[in-house]
Amino acid sequence: MQRREFLGKTVGTSLALLSLDGVSSAQEAGFEQRARKYLRTILPSRRRIEDFITGEYGPRDKRPGEVFKYDPELGWVNCKAIGSTGVDGTKVFYNYESDDARKIVNFSDRPCRIRTYGDSFTHCSQANNNETWEEYLAAHIQEPVRNYGVGGYSVYQAYRRMLKVEKQTPGGYIILNIWDDDHYRNLDAWRSIRFGYGSRCGFTLPHLRVDVARGICEQRENVSKTQKDLHRLSDEAYVWRTFKDDPILKMVMAARQGGKNISDELINPVAVTFGIPEEKIADTALARRIRKIHTEAALFASQNVVTWAEEFAAETGKKLMVMLSFGRGNVAKHLNGEPRFDQGFVEWLKGRSCPVVDMLDAFAADYRKYKLDVNDYLTPLYNGHHTPRGNFFTAWAIKDAVVKWLNPKPLPYR
Numbered sequence: 001m002q003r004r005e006f007l008g009k010t011v012g013t014s015l016a017l018l019s020l021d022g023v024s025s026a027q028e029a030g031f032e033q034r035a036r037k038y039l040r041t042i043l044p045s046r047r048r049i050e051d052f053i054t055g056e057y058g059p060r061d062k063r064p065g066e067v068f069k070y071d072p073e074l075g076w077v078n079c080k081a082i083g084s085t086g087v088d089g090t091k092v093f094y095n096y097e098s099d100d101a102r103k104i105v106n107f108s109d110r111p112c113r114i115r116t117y118g119d120s121f122t123h124c125s126q127a128n129n130n131e132t133w134e135e136y137l138a139a140h141i142q143e144p145v146r147n148y149g150v151g152g153y154s155v156y157q158a159y160r161r162m163l164k165v166e167k168q169t170p171g172g173y174i175i176l177n178i179w180d181d182d183h184y185r186n187l188d189a190w191r192s193i194r195f196g197y198g199s200r201c202g203f204t205l206p207h208l209r210v211d212v213a214r215g216i217c218e219q220r221e222n223v224s225k226t227q228k229d230l231h232r233l234s235d236e237a238y239v240w241r242t243f244k245d246d247p248i249l250k251m252v253m254a255a256r257q258g259g260k261n262i263s264d265e266l267i268n269p270v271a272v273t274f275g276i277p278e279e280k281i282a283d284t285a286l287a288r289r290i291r292k293i294h295t296e297a298a299l300f301a302s303q304n305v306v307t308w309a310e311e312f313a314a315e316t317g318k319k320l321m322v323m324l325s326f327g328r329g330n331v332a333k334h335l336n337g338e339p340r341f342d343q344g345f346v347e348w349l350k351g352r353s354c355p356v357v358d359m360l361d362a363f364a365a366d367y368r369k370y371k372l373d374v375n376d377y378l379t380p381l382y383n384g385h386h387t388p389r390g391n392f393f394t395a396w397a398i399k400d401a402v403v404k405w406l407n408p409k410p411l412p413y414r
Contacts, residue, residue, distance in 0.1 A: 085383070106145075119158065133386070187209075
């Protein structure tokens with residue numbers, strides 16, 4: 001475990017390491033009963049664990065999307081597959097290089113100085129190998145762009161993969177792409193706790209524990225260090241011992257039990273768990289309280305990760321760019337004039353030395369050119385993830401910042 005003091009501006013709440021101090025034995029017993037019942041619903045079967053270890057989920061041409069296989073450090077990595085969720089109902093081909101980067105189509109025979117890290121919006125899920133924004137960008141600047149995105153990754157997982165790859169590669173340019181939910185994923189010790197049994201990447205992962213009020217962020221390793229550990233996730237007793245104090249479990253249980261009749265029995269454990277004085281959130285509806293606490297802790301975690309990435313780049317002579325990507329829902333909210341959930345994080349980024357590309361700005365600038373309903377505008381660009389057209393839009397939105405960033409300039413700009 002690594003403990004880091006983060007000296008930047010805090011956002012005023014605390015995701016404390018777990019405690020039920022101040023909670024009655026009856027309340028604690030009620031939580032345990034509900035939590036145990038919920039955890040039983042997400043225990044993976046032995047078959048599912050074996051499939052995850054091997055990356056085999058049945059015939060490769062009958063899989064719904066990209067496939068993941070177990071990695072003891074990172075949680076999971078990609079596995080070759082043919083998905084069925086491409087644009088217009090087509091199949092999607094997922095292939096990878098020997099180092100697990102996505103298949104390079106353009107200029108694979110040339111040295112690569114640009115490498116990208118992030119989740120499925122970096123990997124470009126639901127698009128073929130040659131339809132990613134990295135490949136569109138590579139075709140334009142006439143040099144390869146190496147894609148290390150992995151579906152389901154948090155900002156912290158992407159950073160850990162960056163360290164693993166970049167420590168073996170001198171120099172170069174790093175794009176760290178952060179999508180909406182990646183902030184929240186930083187805090188997940190076991191993804192299924194938040195998303196339920198059906199999550200395709202619903203296993204354990206390296207994660208962060210934060211105390212925002214004290215400016216502390218702790219790095220935690222994947223609890224499934226071996227295949228044997230992974231199999232223990234189907235053991236109810238082991239799961240309870242390991243995750244009973246997990247802050248995300250407490251948050252999920254409060255959210256699942258919330259409703260119009262909210263009692264102190266539900267409110268107090270959440271406030272204690274996250275270190276939030278009750279009076280600070282007393283006038284806020286339960287769902288909004290939980291979301292606010294979760295969001296501020298998650299964004300604080302991402303601030304730490306970006307800071308560590310900046311420090312690593314500086315120490316190794318590399319250049320870092322941060323890119324902010326968004327799902328259709330948050331883009332639609334922004335285009336309709338609603339406040340953004342990550343405003344504090346965006347303000348914090350303005351004080352950093354690395355260049356930042358914010359795709360909400362790109363969508364807003366492009367949308368102003370049209371007289372379209374927001375939904376009609378976004379439909380050709382999204383198919384869950386970005387369509388190939390959406391990936392092309394992304395490449396074109398980022399190209400000017402990339403060209404300005406690179407030294408020497410790409411061949412077409414010399």
